[in-house]
Amino acid sequence: MSRPDPDIDRILTEAAGRFGTPAYVYLTDLIEERIAALEAAFGRWFRLSYAMKCNPNPALLSWLKDRVPFIDVSSGGEFMLATGAGWNPARASFTGPAKREAELGRVIRDGLGELVIESLREARLADRIAGEAGRRQDVLIRIAPDRVPKGFGDQMAGRPSPFGIDVEEAPAALAEILSLPNLRVAGMHVYSGTQCLKPAAIVENWGIFIAIFRELCAAHDLRPDRLIFGSGLGIPYHPGDAALDLDEVAAAAAPGLEALKADPRFAGTELVLELGRYLVGPAGYFVTRVISTKDSRGSRIAICDGGMNGHLAASGHFGMVLRRNYVMHRVGEDEGGEEKIDISGPLCTSIDKLGSNVALPRVEAGDLIAIHASGAYGPTSSPVNFISHPTPREVLATGGQLTDATRIEGAGLRD
């Protein structure tokens, strides 16, 4: 159980009252603070790129476009959403292991900044499409390292993986890509692990990237415009998780990054930190209303209007091995006294559970439960149409001003 912040509770209560529940509420003031913290810690080396897969809400994208220099899209659809929200396509990179011809054609013709090449198939296809469009397309080569340190919640390399070109294959692949007439190798990209709360592991991982960048660039005599570092920065989700100390990460990363910057080969290179959840995750709350409570065989259960269908990650079914409760609180004044309660959703399945044995003040029908760390991998990562309940509302809260930013309208019957 986490103590409610009265200012945040006021916003969550107003959002639920005005727009309905379940609802995601994104607090842009908190995102602003996170951008400032990242810039203070890493700004001397890195510029930021927002991986929009974690939250592609158009209102949020539009807000972010004046605050973060770059954006990473992972599909033609995300590219359309980003440009529709006002992002200049030249500021976008495009990652993803299964890019289709139609998507490549669209982004290349529309002026994508950098195509992140994940395979030779993709390089050859992009070269043909760029030639037909009369363009020379900037590309970054995505490398899959052979090692990811322990401590990452999700590993995308270090074992067989669909992402990027395996580092062992990279020298030969790079030689071929460099020979393609309609592609220009502007740099490299590594994103090998995510959700890490251990500073030493993050820094070790960046060290692996640096070694790869140095070796490949030296072997091919490249002076890259840009090197993208997949941040791996994690956020606390569960009771007892400690937030990352960015200064600790920066202090430990400084020698490797300074040495890279001091190398004449990289004098003109821009380093980019690609990240999603760290920027927006802790700035979002999922608010679900208790429809009824049940005392069942010694347990008390709150049955809510939004559960796994609205927030798959909090139900433990989005890449978690063991289900653990997210930090959550009951919205409203805390009169003291807590009891253990299970939090379940509206679906007819026993896996629709947002909390087990959570210590909360007495919960009654009509109360609101707020799940923390919900600004990333929320509505678009959830089976929102399962059983056709109303899809979650999305609300952008900027300095106390609330805007309905709902993107997904399902078949659900609203109140």
Ligand SMILES: Cc1ncc(COP(=O)(O)O)c(C=O)c1O
């Ligand atoms: C290529 C790439 N970039 C960025 C991200 C964003 O990761 P996170 O939201 O954990 O920062 C991911 C996550 O899967 C990814 O695959």
